[in-house]
Amino acid sequence: MINFSKVSKVYGGAQGVRALDQVDFSVAEGEFVALLGPSGCGKSTLLNLVAGFEKLTEGEMLFDGQAVSRPGPDRGVVFQEASLLPWLTVWENVVFGPKVQGLMRNEYEPRAHEILKIVGLEAFHKALPVQLSGGMRQRVGIARALVMQPKALLMDEPFGALDAQTRLSMQQLLLEVWQRLKTTVLFVTHDIDEAILLADRVCVMTARPGRITKEIPIDLRRPRSIDDLTNSEFTHFKAQIMTEMRGAHDPH
Amino acid sequence: MSKAESKTVSLVPAQLWGRLRKTVLALVLPVTLVWLWQLAGTDGAIAGGALPTPDRVWAAWMKWAFGTSTFGLNPYIGTWTQSLWFSAGRVVYGFAIAIAVGVPIGMIIGWSKLASAMIDPTIQWLRPVPITAWLPISIAIFGIRDFGAVFLITIGAFYPIVINTTQGTRDVDKNWIRAALMMGAGQRDVLTRVVLPAALPSIFTGLRIGLGIAWTAVIVSEMVAVKSGLGYVLWDAYYVGRMDIVIADMVSIGLMGFLSDLLIVSIEIWALRWRRLQSFDA
Numbered sequence: 001m002i003n004f005s006k007v008s009k010v011y012g013g014a015q016g017v018r019a020l021d022q023v024d025f026s027v028a029e030g031e032f033v034a035l036l037g038p039s040g041c042g043k044s045t046l047l048n049l050v051a052g053f054e055k056l057t058e059g060e061m062l063f064d065g066q067a068v069s070r071p072g073p074d075r076g077v078v079f080q081e082a083s084l085l086p087w088l089t090v091w092e093n094v095v096f097g098p099k100v101q102g103l104m105r106n107e108y109e110p111r112a113h114e115i116l117k118i119v120g121l122e123a124f125h126k127a128l129p130v131q132l133s134g135g136m137r138q139r140v141g142i143a144r145a146l147v148m149q150p151k152a153l154l155m156d157e158p159f160g161a162l163d164a165q166t167r168l169s170m171q172q173l174l175l176e177v178w179q180r181l182k183t184t185v186l187f188v189t190h191d192i193d194e195a196i197l198l199a200d201r202v203c204v205m206t207a208r209p210g211r212i213t214k215e216i217p218i219d220l221r222r223p224r225s226i227d228d229l230t231n232s233e234f235t236h237f238k239a240q241i242m243t244e245m246r247g248a249h250d251p252h
Numbered sequence: 253m254s255k256a257e258s259k260t261v262s263l264v265p266a267q268l269w270g271r272l273r274k275t276v277l278a279l280v281l282p283v284t285l286v287w288l289w290q291l292a293g294t295d296g297a298i299a300g301g302a303l304p305t306p307d308r309v310w311a312a313w314m315k316w317a318f319g320t321s322t323f324g325l326n327p328y329i330g331t332w333t334q335s336l337w338f339s340a341g342r343v344v345y346g347f348a349i350a351i352a353v354g355v356p357i358g359m360i361i362g363w364s365k366l367a368s369a370m371i372d373p374t375i376q377w378l379r380p381v382p383i384t385a386w387l388p389i390s391i392a393i394f395g396i397r398d399f400g401a402v403f404l405i406t407i408g409a410f411y412p413i414v415i416n417t418t419q420g421t422r423d424v425d426k427n428w429i430r431a432a433l434m435m436g437a438g439q440r441d442v443l444t445r446v447v448l449p450a451a452l453p454s455i456f457t458g459l460r461i462g463l464g465i466a467w468t469a470v471i472v473s474e475m476v477a478v479k480s481g482l483g484y485v486l487w488d489a490y491y492v493g494r495m496d497i498v499i500a501d502m503v504s505i506g507l508m509g510f511l512s513d514l515l516i517v518s519i520e521i522w523a524l525r526w527r528r529l530q531s532f533d534a
Contacts, residue, residue, distance in 0.1 A: 053430050073436040083427035087449045087526040097435030100445070130529050148435060 001152060001184045002027040002050055007059035009045050009210075019045040021209030022059070027152070032178060032185040034199035035212075036192065036241070042210025043188045047154050050186060051077050064151055073097055076145030078155040082137040084129040090116070090140050091125035097148045108147065115143045118177060135166040139173070146177070152184040159194065171197055172226050179223045192245075193229055196220070196237045204244050214244045304496040312496035313503070328489065328497050332504070338481035339470050340508060342398065346405025347466045354410045354462070355455060358417025359447060368418075375414060383408040383469050391477045401473035401481070408469040409462035413455070420454025421447055453527070456520040463516055467509045482508075 002025075009020040019042040027033045035043040048054040049061055052071040061068060063075065071077070084093045094116060098108035116122045119139040129137055138158055145153055159167045171194060178185065178198075189195050195202045196218055204214040218237055220228060228234050286306050293305030304312075312328070319329035360367045361375075383404050394400040424447050432446045474483025482505055489497035521528070 051430075051434060053433075071430065071433040073434070075434065077431070077434045079427050079431065081427070083425065083431050085428060085431070085446065085449075087524075096432070096437075096445075100432070100435060100437040100441045128526050128529055130526065144431075144435065 001029045001031070001064060002186065003060075003062045004046075004049075005060050007046075007049070007061050008057050009042070009049065009054065010057045018209040020049075020056075021211055023210070023212060025203065025212055027184060027186055029184055030182050032187065032198060032200045034187045034189055034195035034202045035205055036189060036195040036202050036245075037205030038190060038207060041205040041207035043205050044156055045210065046205075047077075047156050047186060047188050050152070051075055051154050073101060073148040074151045076148055076150035076153050078138070078141045078145050078153065078158045080157045080160055082129070082134075082141040082158075084137060084140055084144075086129050088128075089125065090121060090127050090129070090132070093129070093140055094125075094144045094147055097144060101148075111149075112143075112147050115146050118146075118180070119143045119173065133166070134162050135170055138162065138170060142174070142177070146181070146183075150183070152186060155185065155187045157188055157190065160189070160191070167194075168226050174198060175224055175226075192238055192241055196234060196241070197224060197226065197229060202237075202241060204241065216241060216244070302495060304499065309496045309499045309503075312494070313500035316497060316500060327485075328494060331485075332500075335480065335482050335485050336504060336508065339474065339483065339505075340512075342401045342470050342474075342478075342481065343405060343463075343466045343512070346402040346469070347409050347463060349402070349406045350409035350413055350462060350466070351459065353406070354413030354458070355417050358414040358455075358458075359421050359443060359451065361414070362418040362421025362451070363443065363447065372418070375411070379411050379415075383465070384472055387473065387476055390473070396477050396479060398478065400477045401470055404473045405466045405469040408465040412461035412465065413458040416454045416458025416461070417451060420451030420458075423454065424450040452523060456516070456524070459516055459520075460513060463512055464509065467505065467512070471505060 004023050004025040007020055007023045007025075008018065011017045011019055023046065025046070035046060037043045045054065049056050050063060050068065052068045052075070068075075085096065088096065091112070094112050095108060098112070113122065116125055119142055121136065121139050121143065124132065124136065129140070132140070141158065159170045162170060175198065185198075187195070187198060199218055202216045202218060203212045204216070205211065206213050216237065220233055220237075289303075290306045293303065313332070316328045316330070317332040357371065361372050362368070386404055386407055390400045390403050394403060428446050428450060429442055432442050437445065470481065471483035471486065474481040475487040478484060482501055486498060486501045486505075489495075489501065
C-alpha cells in the first residue's frame with residue numbers, strides 16, 4: 001500500500017538538514033504501523049510525504065502503486081492538534097470533504113451520521129470546535145478523515161497533546177474503530193506504550209540522519225484493549241524497544 | 253450546556269447595569285466639555301460670532317434638520333437629512349467598491365508569492381500619496397460630479413483593506429489549508445472556504461480603518477469638488493459665516509462615522525461569533 005525505496009528528504013538546499021536518509025519502508029494493506037522516535041527524527045516528514053504535503057528529494061515513494069503528487073481524500077490525515085476549521089460546526093467539519101468533492105448528500109450524510117455515532121459525538125454535531133474538549137476535537141478529526149473512506153489513515157501524533165487519561169480513552173476508541181474498519185494506518189508517535197498497544201509493527205526511527213533502525217512485529221492478540229498495557233507480553237516488547245532506542249541514542 | 257444557559261439568563265440584569273454604567277461614564281467627558289463651552293460663551297470669553305454657544309448650535313441644527321424649507325432662500329432649513337444621505341450614499345458606494353477590489357487583491361497577494369512580487373511593490377509606492385493629492389486628478393477625470401468623491405473614497409479605503417487582507421491571508425494556519433487539501437478541496441474551495449473565513453478577523457480590522465478614511469475622503473472631496481453633502485455644507489456655511497451650522501455639521505460627521513463603525517463592528521461580531529464562544533472544559 002505504501003512503499004518507500006531509498007527515500008531522502010533534505011531541507012534547505014544541498015547543504016541542508018537531512019531529515020530522511022535513504023529510507024526503505026513499507027506498509028501493507030490493512031496493516032497498522034507505528035513510527036516511533038524522538039522529536040526531530042523525521043517521522044512526521046515521512047508521514048507528510050505520504051500525505052502529499054511535502055515532496056521528497058531523492059528516491060521513490062509509491063502509494064497504492066502510484067507516485068504521490070498532492071494531498072487527496074484517499075489518504076485521510078489526522079493532525080496533532082486536530083486542526084478543525086473553527087468556524088464550522090462538528091457536522092460541517094465532518095462533511096467538509098464529501099461536500100467539496102461534490103458528492104451527493106444522500107450518499108455521504110448517512111455515513112457521516114454513522115461515523116459520528118462510532119466516535120461518540122452524535123449529540124454534539126451542532127457544537128463548534130472551541131466548545132469541545134481536546135479529546136472530543138480529535139474524535140472529530142478522526143471522523144472527518146474516516147468519512148472519506150480513505151485507503152489509508154495517516155495519524156501524526158494525534159493524541160500527543162492530550163492528558164494521560166484522555167489519551168487512554170482515545171487509544172481504546174481507535175482500537176475499536178480499527179477492529180471494525182481494518183483500514184491501513186500509519187501512526188506517528190513518540191510514546192512507546194502507544195506504539196505497542198496499537199500497531200501490528202513498530203518501526204523505530206533515529207535522528208540525524210533520519211533512518212528506520214529497527215522494525216519490530218507486535219503479535220499481541222487482537223482485539224486489543226488498554227488492559228493489554230499491563231500484561232507480560234506487552235512488557236516484553238517494551239523492554240525490547242527500550243533497549244533498541246537506547247542503543248540508537250548512543251552509538252557504540 | 254444547560255449550566256451555561258442558566259448562567260446567561262441570570263446575567264441579564266447585571267449586564268444591563270454594566271452597559272448603563274458604561275454609557276454614563278462615556279457621557280461624563282463630552283457633557284462636561286459642552287457645559288464649559290456653554291459657560292465660556294455666555295461669559296463672553298469667546299466672541300459669539302466665531303464660536304457660537306451649544307444652545308445656538310442646537311437650535312440651528314434642529315432648524316436645519318426639521319425646519320420646513322421655504323422657497324429655497326435659506327439652504328439651512330430642513331436640508332440636513334438630504335445632505336446626510338448624499339454623503340452617506342457616496343461612502344457606501346465608494347466603500348463597497350474598495351471592498352470588492354481590495355479583498356480579492358489582498359487575498360491574491362497573500363496567497364501567491366508571484367502575485368505578491370508583482371503587485372505589492374506598486375501598492376506600497378502608491379500608498380504614501382495622500383487622498384488629498386488625488387483631488388486634482390480626480391476632478392480632471394470625473395469633473396465635479398458624484399463619482400469624483402466615490403473615486404477618492406475608494407482610493408482611501410482600498411489601502412488598509414488590501415494590506416490587512418494580505419496579512420490575514422498570510423497568517424492562515426497552514427494545517428487548516430493542508431486539512432482542506434487532504435479532504436479533496438481544490439484551490440478555489442481552499443480560498444473561499446478556508447482562507448477567506450480564516451482571514452476575516454484581519455479583513456474586519458482593515459474595513460474599520462478603511463471606513464474612517466472613507467469619511468475623511470467624502471468630506472474633503474465635497475468641500476472641494478462636489479456641490480452637495482455634509483462636506484459641501486461645511487465649507488459653504490463657513491463662507492456665509494454660519495459657524496453654528498459648521499459645528500452642527502461637524503457633529504453630524506462624527507455621529508455618522510461613529511454609527512457606521514458601530515454597524516461594521518456589529519457585523520464583525522456576528523460573522524466572527526465562533527471566536528467569542530468559550531471552551532466548556534477550560
